[in-house]
Amino acid sequence: MRKRVANLIWRLMPLALAFALAFALFAGTGFDAAEIVGGLIEGAVTGNGALPNTVRWAIPLVVIGLGIAVSLRAGEFNIGAQGQFLMGSVAAVWVALRWDLPQPAVYLAAAVIAIALGAAWSCIAGVLKVLWGADEVITTLMLNFVALQVVVWITTSPLKDPLTSGDAASTSRIDSSLRFQGSGEYSPELIVLALLLIAGVWLLLERSGLGLALRLTGANPTAAQCQGLSVRRVRLWSYLIAGGLAGLAGALEVFGPAGRVVTGSTPTLGFTALVVATVGSLTVSGTVSAALFFGGLQAAILYLPIVSDLPPSGLRIIEGVVALLITAQLAAVLRRRRNSNRIPASSGEDAAESPAAKGLL
Amino acid sequence: MEEFIASTLRSSVPLAYAGVGCLFAIRAGIFHLGIEGLMLSSAFAAVGIAHETDSVLLAVAGALVVSAALSVVYWATIDLLHADSIIAGLGLTTLSVGGAAFLLDVIFDQRGRLDSGVGLPRPIKGAQAGISSLVTDLSILGWFAPLFVLLCWLVLRRTAFGLRITAVGSYSYGARAAGIRESRIRLHAMLCTSVGSSLAGVELALGGLRAFSEDLTGGRGFIALAAALFGQLNPIGTAFAALFFGSANAIGVVTQIHSVDVLPRPFILMTPFVITILFLTLSAIATRRAARLRRERIVAES
Numbered sequence: 001m002r003k004r005v006a007n008l009i010w011r012l013m014p015l016a017l018a019f020a021l022a023f024a025l026f027a028g029t030g031f032d033a034a035e036i037v038g039g040l041i042e043g044a045v046t047g048n049g050a051l052p053n054t055v056r057w058a059i060p061l062v063v064i065g066l067g068i069a070v071s072l073r074a075g076e077f078n079i080g081a082q083g084q085f086l087m088g089s090v091a092a093v094w095v096a097l098r099w100d101l102p103q104p105a106v107y108l109a110a111a112v113i114a115i116a117l118g119a120a121w122s123c124i125a126g127v128l129k130v131l132w133g134a135d136e137v138i139t140t141l142m143l144n145f146v147a148l149q150v151v152v153w154i155t156t157s158p159l160k161d162p163l164t165s166g167d168a169a170s171t172s173r174i175d176s177s178l179r180f181q182g183s184g185e186y187s188p189e190l191i192v193l194a195l196l197l198i199a200g201v202w203l204l205l206e207r208s209g210l211g212l213a214l215r216l217t218g219a220n221p222t223a224a225q226c227q228g229l230s231v232r233r234v235r236l237w238s239y240l241i242a243g244g245l246a247g248l249a250g251a252l253e254v255f256g257p258a259g260r261v262v263t264g265s266t267p268t269l270g271f272t273a274l275v276v277a278t279v280g281s282l283t284v285s286g287t288v289s290a291a292l293f294f295g296g297l298q299a300a301i302l303y304l305p306i307v308s309d310l311p312p313s314g315l316r317i318i319e320g321v322v323a324l325l326i327t328a329q330l331a332a333v334l335r336r337r338r339n340s341n342r343i344p345a346s347s348g349e350d351a352a353e354s355p356a357a358k359g360l361l
Numbered sequence: 362m363e364e365f366i367a368s369t370l371r372s373s374v375p376l377a378y379a380g381v382g383c384l385f386a387i388r389a390g391i392f393h394l395g396i397e398g399l400m401l402s403s404a405f406a407a408v409g410i411a412h413e414t415d416s417v418l419l420a421v422a423g424a425l426v427v428s429a430a431l432s433v434v435y436w437a438t439i440d441l442l443h444a445d446s447i448i449a450g451l452g453l454t455t456l457s458v459g460g461a462a463f464l465l466d467v468i469f470d471q472r473g474r475l476d477s478g479v480g481l482p483r484p485i486k487g488a489q490a491g492i493s494s495l496v497t498d499l500s501i502l503g504w505f506a507p508l509f510v511l512l513c514w515l516v517l518r519r520t521a522f523g524l525r526i527t528a529v530g531s532y533s534y535g536a537r538a539a540g541i542r543e544s545r546i547r548l549h550a551m552l553c554t555s556v557g558s559s560l561a562g563v564e565l566a567l568g569g570l571r572a573f574s575e576d577l578t579g580g581r582g583f584i585a586l587a588a589a590l591f592g593q594l595n596p597i598g599t600a601f602a603a604l605f606f607g608s609a610n611a612i613g614v615v616t617q618i619h620s621v622d623v624l625p626r627p628f629i630l631m632t633p634f635v636i637t638i639l640f641l642t643l644s645a646i647a648t649r650r651a652a653r654l655r656r657e658r659i660v661a662e663s
Binding site: 025029030077079124128132133134135137138139141142143145146149150152153156157271274275278311313314315316317318319320321322323324325326327328329330332 | 392394434435438442443444445447448449451452453454455456457458459460462463464466467468579580583584586587590625626627628630631634635637638641642645646648649
């Protein structure tokens with residue numbers, strides 16, 4: 001138990017360091033850091049309608065983040081969640097606006113198509129990687145840009161809301177009877193669905209054969225191959241799961257709080273979810289907590305005037321610094337420093353790293 | 362056609378600088394996703410300084426300094442703190458995107474765009490026809506690009522420093538055993554990369570538009586990385602890859618000028634990204650095949 005707490009503290013240190021740096025920047029540019037912290041807490045937790053907003057942002061973050069956690073655990077750097085999410089919301093909005101179906105059928109069709117499109121989008125990169133070794137980091141990033149153009153197209157021609165244009169160009173709103181949630185309120189359906197998904201991903205990762213295969217492939221693909229696993233197939237599954245979850249998150253966004261797809265102003269949930277998954281050390285519980293935390297930040301910065309005196313780009317700065325530092329191995333670095341202090345190095349600098357010095361020890 | 366060639370040349374200049382620049386990082390073993398961010402922050406620094414001082418020289422110097430400073434931060438997080446280079450690189454890019462937008466708001470009280478009174482000098486201006494129309498409006502950095510590529514080739518392939526970079530990236534233990542200080546080599550490689558990406562950002566900001574906007578780079582840093590991979594991590598190859606990806610970009614520019622309506626505009630704008638994916642895959646296939654052939658030859662000879 002004590003070890004787990006210590007571990008947690010080590011995990012949270014880079015996060016704290018990142019926040020300290022970001023707030024130092026805010027203070028340095030003439031913002032009152034204490035006021036911002038107060039505002040963030042008010043906007044995320046204590047304020048009027050703050051908690052529902054926090055949950056509103058946490059839901060897509062957790063759904064996308066869990067998918068990213070699955071792919072990173074499988075050793076695949078699938079960083080195309082943003083594109084997969086956008087494709088999912090495009091599918092959902094298309095079904096909701098264009099297909100004349102009874103209500104349950106709309107949900108079913110939209111969910112199936114959004115998941116399929118998200119998974120397919122992710123699998124483009126997956127297939128290219130698994131079959132031919134095309135670097136998935138670049139291809140998933142490129143697919144994000146392609147998906148963005150698909151959104152631009154859908155918001156400017158086929159499903160355009162004629163009253164909007166430019167960065168605010170959007171599709172028409174879906175029929176309000178189809179939506180689960182207005183702004184500033186909890187949506188029981190979405191919360192239940194998110195909980196189910198959390199439980200499902202936990203079962204998949206920790207209690208299923210596929211989960212074991214995914215983790216083994218990520219930890220040591222050669223060993224997995226020797227165990228008779230088809231590493232290729234397992235890797236493809238990781239793309240399918242990540243893409244499907246991101247696509248579903250896109251559909252939830254359309255049927256939930258957003259109600260439409262907007263070109264310019266969508267917060268980059270895909271990247272935030274990557275931060276969420278890494279902050280949560282790729283575990284289910286960690287990802288859920290991190291999603292609540294970053295959901296709170298998003299809610300506070302978008303909706304609270306005290307904070308939004310700080311430009312919304314402040315949030316991106318925080319996320320950037322967190323991503324920059326979150327994987328830092330502070331524990332290992334400090335431990336090594338301590339060791340090298342204890343045993344005086346014989347040949348000057350870099351003693352801790354040079355193999356010769358290690359041989360001497 | 363002339364318009365297309367001219368536009369290709371203009372679009373490939375930033376790709377060439379960033380692509381050849383990031384060779385130093387990739388050859389040192391770091392997949393540098395912060396390039397996009399370095400380009401954007403350099404562009405911002407350049408336009409910001411040019412906006413205030415009207416001096417191109419100061420703007421370029423400032424961009425180089427900002428890019429170098431961010432590179433040192435990136436190097437410190439992955440080399441001293443052992444952070445994951447991909448996540449940290451994306452973090453650097455996000456920090457730059459957020460930081461540029463933030464400072465644009467705080468310092469200049471602008472949203473999304475800042476104009477600069479001055480731009481990079483253009484040796485040949487406004488030629489309408491003939492050969493010189495192909496290079497008209499090409500900025501001074503465009504003219505220097507081949508020289509830069511050649512210089513990088515010399516450094517990477519013909520100097521001890523360049524070979525050390527490759528050694529560090531391709532066989533870390535060997536490099537260490539040969540007494541190379543890996544950490545320092547990586548820092549220097551990263552600084553070389555910062556120069557290339559910084560010049561790419563300056564070219565984007567002050568070469569044509571003379572303005573900064575938040576989506577100025579629009580994924581060009583990532584395309585430059587792809588160009589480096591497509592160019593088989595060779596400066597000359599990367600330069601040609603940049604030229605090729607630049608032509609994909611030029612399709613979008615030219616069709617916009619002539620408002621050709623073959624396809625809806627977003628589909629034309631996505632072509633550079635689609636082409637990048639396609640050719641990255643092709644080069645991956647080629648690399649694999651070359652490796653297999655080499656293996657088979659070794660087997661046959663033994």
